Amino acid sequence: MTDDIADRAARLLHLRQQHLAKGDPVPLPITPASMFHLPGMPGGVPGYGRMDNPTWDAVEEMLTLLEAAPSLLFPSGMGAISAVMMACLNAGDRLLLPSDGYYTPRVLADRFLKNYGIEIEERPTASFAAGGFEGFAMVFIETPSNPGLDLVDIAQVSAEVRAAGGISVVDNTTMTPLGQRPLDLGADVVVASDTKAPGGHSDVLAGHVSSRSEAIIDAVRSWRTLSGGITGPFEAWMLHRSLETLEVRFDRMCTSAGIIAERLQGHLALTRLRYPGLPGDPSHNLAQVQMARSGFIIGLTLESEDKAEAFIDGCAMIQPATSFGGVHTSAERRARWGDAVPDGFVRLSVGCEPVEPLWAALKASLDRC
Numbered sequence: 001m002t003d004d005i006a007d008r009a010a011r012l013l014h015l016r017q018q019h020l021a022k023g024d025p026v027p028l029p030i031t032p033a034s035m036f037h038l039p040g041m042p043g044g045v046p047g048y049g050r051m052d053n054p055t056w057d058a059v060e061e062m063l064t065l066l067e068a069a070p071s072l073l074f075p076s077g078m079g080a081i082s083a084v085m086m087a088c089l090n091a092g093d094r095l096l097l098p099s100d101g102y103y104t105p106r107v108l109a110d111r112f113l114k115n116y117g118i119e120i121e122e123r124p125t126a127s128f129a130a131g132g133f134e135g136f137a138m139v140f141i142e143t144p145s146n147p148g149l150d151l152v153d154i155a156q157v158s159a160e161v162r163a164a165g166g167i168s169v170v171d172n173t174t175m176t177p178l179g180q181r182p183l184d185l186g187a188d189v190v191v192a193s194d195t196k197a198p199g200g201h202s203d204v205l206a207g208h209v210s211s212r213s214e215a216i217i218d219a220v221r222s223w224r225t226l227s228g229g230i231t232g233p234f235e236a237w238m239l240h241r242s243l244e245t246l247e248v249r250f251d252r253m254c255t256s257a258g259i260i261a262e263r264l265q266g267h268l269a270l271t272r273l274r275y276p277g278l279p280g281d282p283s284h285n286l287a288q289v290q291m292a293r294s295g296f297i298i299g300l301t302l303e304s305e306d307k308a309e310a311f312i313d314g315c316a317m318i319q320p321a322t323s324f325g326g327v328h329t330s331a332e333r334r335a336r337w338g339d340a341v342p343d344g345f346v347r348l349s350v351g352c353e354p355v356e357p358l359w360a361a362l363k364a365s366l367d368r369c
């Protein structure tokens with residue numbers, strides 16, 4: 001972790017203190033309110049629950065510190081992604097999506113955006129290095145991609161997209177703002193699913209949009225207010241609580257993933273292993289340049305669907321589940337959702353268990369495959 005990120009993670013824990021009066025509770029209160037006391041003319045204070053909420057404000061203040069950019073909270077990662085698409089694209093625009101990233105944005109684009117007159121093109125993440133962004137109003141980048149863990153050079157691609165007159169949107173879900181800072185590398189917009197590591201306890205959905213462009217933030221906020229896609233105060237409160245421990249959890253998860261990936265190398269049950277932190281990984285050199293950590297997701301390919309399922313089911317310390325980034329190590333065979341990966345590909349999300357018992361359980365199950 002760079003000093004700058006450490007500094008932000010430290011300041012995060014004292015943000016609220018700046019707002020406290022003597023006798024106020026140290027933890028954030030939940031404010032479930034549709035109405036606010038509003039005599040006279042509105043403005044400058046919360047007016048109505050679809051527009052404002054003090055519990056969201058506290059979460060957005062944390063996200064703004066972590067991203068070093070104005071940030072807006074959404075009820076899910078897809079809420080954030082769809083808001084950027086709806087607020088920033090117009091009929092006749094062209095949108096470039098990764099063909100091997102998280103699949104729901106592609107389904108959304110195909111089922112809805114196409115009907116609104118937006119032209120969609122899909123390309124594999126690995127091909128973004130070759131350029132060719134002329135004519136795109138928006139280029140959507142996911143790095144490391146979920147689930148394949150291919151990387152995009154954010155600085156290069158966002159500069160090329162800008163030169164071609166478009167905006168770059170980076171889905172930073174797999175790294176969190178503690179592991180990668182796309183806006184510092186030149187991206188126009190960050191979107192993320194905070195359902196993953198930021199929520200971290202597999203009990204809340206959330207997402208956010210961050211940008212240093214006032215015009216983009218204004219448009220996205222306006223979309224949120226008018227469409228009504230807002231976060232409930234209870235969910236916002238849960239994310240606030242989780243963000244306070246993100247740095248500790250993320251640090252443990254990434255450190256353990258690095259140890260486990262290294263020990264997995266050469267295991268006979270694996271036909272392929274992907275982890276950006278491994279020196280032999282195709283993503284390694286770029287990861288060293290643009291990522292502060294190597295992440296907590298490992299891609300393992302076993303010989304067959306049966307072996308992959310046996311590895312997952314046979315390990316007492318793997319929670320079989322979709323999604324990732326929780327305190328419990330979890331895994332799933334992504335081909336079960338139709339991702340373009342081998343049948344035996346397993347996305348392993350390393351959790352917060354102490355690493356030695358976790359490794360012992362993983363190894364024991366893999367040795368049986």
Ligand SMILES: *Cc1c(COP(=O)(O)O)cnc(C)c1O
Nearest residue numbers: 076077078102146173193195206
């Ligand atoms: C999970 C995920 C999303 C969607 O987030 P939700 O909170 O489920 O809406 C978007 N992008 C990536 C990379 C994800 O992993």
